[in-house]
Amino acid sequence: MNNLYSSEQFEKQYTYTGSDLGANWTPDRTVFRVWAPTAQAVWVNLYQGGTPNTNDRLEQLPMTQAENGTWVAEKQGDLNGVYYTYVVQVNDKLREACDPYARTTGVNGHRAMVIDLDATNPEGWALDKDPHGGNPITDAVIYELHIRDLSIDPDSGIKNKGKYLGLTETGTANSKGMPTGLDHIKSMGITHLHLLPIYDYGSVDEAHPELPQFNWGYDPVNYNVPEGSYATDPFQGQVRVKELKQMIHALHQNGISVVMDVVYNHVYKTEEFCFNQIVPGYFSRGGSNGSGCGNDTASERSMVRKYIVDSVLYWADEYHIDGFRFDLVGLIDTETINQIMQAVHAKRPNVIFYGEGWSMHSAVTKRDTILTCQANAYRTPKFAFFCDTMRDAIKGSVFRGEDPGYVSGNGDLAYAIHRCFMGLPGWTNRPDQIVNYASCHDNLSLFDKLTLATPGQSQQKRIRMNNLAAAIYMTSQGIPLLQAGEEMLRSKPLGHGKFEHNSYNSPDAINSIKWGVLGNEEYDRVVEYYRGLIAFRKAHPALRMTRPADVTKHMIPMAEPGNALAFHITAGAGGQMQDTVVIFNPGHADLTTALPSGKWTCYVDHEQAGNKPLFTAEKQVTVAPISAMVLVKE
Numbered sequence: 001m002n003n004l005y006s007s008e009q010f011e012k013q014y015t016y017t018g019s020d021l022g023a024n025w026t027p028d029r030t031v032f033r034v035w036a037p038t039a040q041a042v043w044v045n046l047y048q049g050g051t052p053n054t055n056d057r058l059e060q061l062p063m064t065q066a067e068n069g070t071w072v073a074e075k076q077g078d079l080n081g082v083y084y085t086y087v088v089q090v091n092d093k094l095r096e097a098c099d100p101y102a103r104t105t106g107v108n109g110h111r112a113m114v115i116d117l118d119a120t121n122p123e124g125w126a127l128d129k130d131p132h133g134g135n136p137i138t139d140a141v142i143y144e145l146h147i148r149d150l151s152i153d154p155d156s157g158i159k160n161k162g163k164y165l166g167l168t169e170t171g172t173a174n175s176k177g178m179p180t181g182l183d184h185i186k187s188m189g190i191t192h193l194h195l196l197p198i199y200d201y202g203s204v205d206e207a208h209p210e211l212p213q214f215n216w217g218y219d220p221v222n223y224n225v226p227e228g229s230y231a232t233d234p235f236q237g238q239v240r241v242k243e244l245k246q247m248i249h250a251l252h253q254n255g256i257s258v259v260m261d262v263v264y265n266h267v268y269k270t271e272e273f274c275f276n277q278i279v280p281g282y283f284s285r286g287g288s289n290g291s292g293c294g295n296d297t298a299s300e301r302s303m304v305r306k307y308i309v310d311s312v313l314y315w316a317d318e319y320h321i322d323g324f325r326f327d328l329v330g331l332i333d334t335e336t337i338n339q340i341m342q343a344v345h346a347k348r349p350n351v352i353f354y355g356e357g358w359s360m361h362s363a364v365t366k367r368d369t370i371l372t373c374q375a376n377a378y379r380t381p382k383f384a385f386f387c388d389t390m391r392d393a394i395k396g397s398v399f400r401g402e403d404p405g406y407v408s409g410n411g412d413l414a415y416a417i418h419r420c421f422m423g424l425p426g427w428t429n430r431p432d433q434i435v436n437y438a439s440c441h442d443n444l445s446l447f448d449k450l451t452l453a454t455p456g457q458s459q460q461k462r463i464r465m466n467n468l469a470a471a472i473y474m475t476s477q478g479i480p481l482l483q484a485g486e487e488m489l490r491s492k493p494l495g496h497g498k499f500e501h502n503s504y505n506s507p508d509a510i511n512s513i514k515w516g517v518l519g520n521e522e523y524d525r526v527v528e529y530y531r532g533l534i535a536f537r538k539a540h541p542a543l544r545m546t547r548p549a550d551v552t553k554h555m556i557p558m559a560e561p562g563n564a565l566a567f568h569i570t571a572g573a574g575g576q577m578q579d580t581v582v583i584f585n586p587g588h589a590d591l592t593t594a595l596p597s598g599k600w601t602c603y604v605d606h607e608q609a610g611n612k613p614l615f616t617a618e619k620q621v622t623v624a625p626i627s628a629m630v631l632v633k634e
């Protein structure tokens with residue numbers, strides 16, 4: 001069957017191209033359409049409620065065979081709020097499944113719900129838009145956050161703890177009166193908030209919010225449905241839709257664009273996934289395990305490809321999502337990724353795309369399938385990739401906690417930093433394809449990594465290493481991304497000098513943002529330094545070039561002793577780009593270095609960063625130990 005699904009003949013006969021899969025609601029009637037080419041018969045079960053194993057079936061409608069393997073049924077009347085499932089007979093076996101095109105569901109995603117989507121729109125939604133629409137992707141400063149981590153700490157001052165609505169609250173503060181939550185994020189000056197999975201995933205039981213449960217959510221159940229555990233009521237299908245839209249609207253109104261983490265490369269449970277129930281085994285590359293989750297998605301099959309394209313387009317259109325971060329995109333084929341971007345950009349050219357382009361081994365079902373990894377970056381020109389070269393060069397390998405990086409004493413990595421700073425990580429020369437970062441949800445937090453890699457070092461020196469790390473990726477050509485809380489030395493301690501490197505299901509005590517650290521001078525200074533780096537970056541197009549030719553023309557590496565690095569970025573772009581010098585000194589002694597001719601004003605040094613002039617220099621300048629310096633020519 002697995003090979004038959006990918007055959008030319010099967011695809012010719014059974015590729016449905018319409019845009020009406022799912023339950024199409026109008027006040028007068030609802031039309032259901034499902035793709036089930038191998039079914040002998042299909043029914044729609046209508047239910048009063050959304051809770052599985054509840055004896056509240058209203059009716060069973062037989063479906064009629066229609067075009068290209070689809071089945072349709074129609075029901076008169078207003079079905080808004082009615083729950084439903086499909087019952088599919090394949091090889092004389094009956095299976096009941098949720099609708100792969102479900103717009104929302106009841107608790108834990110077992111039953112889909114017919115929904116009037118317009119009725120879920122918050123006030124002002126028609127005018128809601130991406131606050132950074134029209135800007136190049138290299139203007140973005142991305143902040144990666146898990147919904148629950150933001151608000152669940154007892155000192156967050158946020159009422160809707162662990163919920164979508166927690167991100168709509170302003171005026172919140174910790175016990176020392178320091179701003180928290182949305183106010184804090186906004187004050188950092190970031191442009192894009194990248195949220196870990198917000199689609200419906202399976203590892204948290206939505207029916208029992210009182211239990212201590214946590215998961216990152218890389219276990220998709222319903223791709224087009226918001227996760228229920230972040231809603232105030234996971235039992236009523238419209239609530240999660242409404243509250244997620246409210247959250248996105250609030251973020252947009254506060255000048256923040258929203259990026260969604262999408263995980264199309266595998267599903268929670270292969271057999272139980274609704275698409276695989278309706279068309280057995282169709283969605284997955286049988287037995288292929290590049291994702292480590294046992295069921296790589298067969299994105300090369302026509303109706304899987306359509307499903308993923310439709311899904312991303314739906315989130316962009318219905319929820320006004322401004323960017324998509326693809327988990328393990330190295331398992332998805334380039335044709336699917338290009339079709340997604342083409343479909344979304346046709347209406348929303350501002351939407352940004354990036355992902356994890358690690359090279360993966362996967363048992364693709366068609367011979368000509370090309371996977372979306374870094375090495376194939378040239379095939380997906382508008383799609384950016386996480387730069388692990390930069391990440392590991394800054395702080396050392398993520399696979400060995402004790403390995404130091406450039407900022408923590410490994411001079412061998414100076415050349416890698418040099419290349420990455422210029423937007424030349426080896427697999428692309430386009431700055432708009434490179435996501436530069438020092439930490440994200442995976443692996444040790446930046447500060448924990450620095451702690452493990454520098455035994456016996458002082459806290460003060462580790463903070464300087466932390467700030468040097470931030471200065472490197474914030475001033476490099478590319479798109480900077482930081483993990484939420486990196487700016488307040490986020491840590492995931494396990495005790496006895498150990499730290500959690502994979503907190504995907506760790507308790508809140510490990511994962512939560514600890515707001516109590518704000519108001520403590522040591523932490524506040526780091527926050528202020530990050531804020532300043534972001535503000536400086538945003539004020540200087542010289543750090544945000546988009547074309548390889550500009551990088552080649554304007555970026556001049558300067559000779560420096562030891563492992564120090566310095567670059568002169570020359571003026572250009574009609575006066576928008578100013579002459580800029582960026583110096584990194586990872587050494588433990590002062591570095592005195594010659595400056596190009598002219599009078600230079602320093603905006604970033606070992607203690608401060610921002611758009612306020614700190615001092616001026618001519619001919620030469622001294623850079624403090626373990627620090628960065630950025631100067632602009634007057």
Ligand code: CA
Nearest residue numbers: 200201202228
């Ligand atoms: Ca769920």
